[in-house]
Amino acid sequence: MERRRRRPRSRGGVIGELLLLVVVVVLATSMVRTFLVAPFSIPSGSMEQTLHGCPGCSGDRVLVNKVVYRFHDPRPGDIVVFKGPESWAPEIAFQQPTNPVAKALRAVASTFGVASPGEKDFVKRVIAVGGQTVQCCDEQGRVTVDRRPLDEPYVYSTDPRFDEQPFGPVTVPAGHLWVMGDHRDESADSRAHVNDADQGTIPVDNVIGKAFVIIWPVDRWSTLGTQSDFGGDGKRAPYTVPLLIAIPVVLVLGIGWTTTRRRRRAR
Secondary structure, three states, X not given: OOOOOOOOOOHHHHHHHHHHHHHHHHHHHHHHHHHOEEEEEOOOOOOOOOOOOOOOOOOOEEEEEOOHHHOOOOOXXXXXXXXXXXXXXXXXXXXXXXXXXHHHHHHHHHHOOOOOOXXXXXXXXXXXXXXXXXXXXXXXXXXXXXXXXXXXXOOEOOOOOOOOOOEEXXXXXXOEEEEEOOEHHHOOOHHHHOOOOOOXXXXXXXXXXXXXXXXXXXXXXXXXXXXXXXXXXXXXXXXHHHHHHHHXXXXXXXXXXXXXXXXXXXX
16 A cells, blocks of 8 residues: 655644744743742842942843742841832832833743843842841941841942941831842932831832842852851852753753654654
């Protein structure tokens, strides 16, 4: 019996499969971003030099762990991304798109972490948590938590005459955090809101996640360690970054492999 020849697939069929693959990748990335890990663009220089977001520099992009705080609340020393309370003015204003096409493109760009963050998104370091009392300053000009002075090697200042501005004591309410930027003379953080109803603290519920790795630019690939004064060793682990970047690559390869198998079965 003569074997029937398989008709070649049309060009439209190939394009359709490619479009389907793109849609699947975007949806999978969106699911990961929504529930597990989200990319975030540093919007300002308030965390210099730990995170670059200064005008004119290639701003850092970080990955934010959205799962970890389902198991425990943020801890002192964590670098967190959060939605600012109503009284917190944006540190940087962004022009939001107005037409539907631009909005859709921004949504896709945001999924992959290349769009600007929202105006009310902030990134700061947790200094004190619920029940702790934070104050500034001791005789050496250091911030204290429960009367214990903090050694903060990450603090950066562009003004050589800058001294920590006195505040407190503030006892952080339960379910709230006291946050400060590492760039102390350029950060509008909890210190700037001590006269608010919550004395400058932010609700834990406003926290989006923990920034744990710098993914861009490539010459700054590294994880964000916890400083020794907050219970960590202060070290970064660059060797973990390739593993994190491999996750979406494996996802795409897996989708491609599944598509290839489906094609072979259809023959």
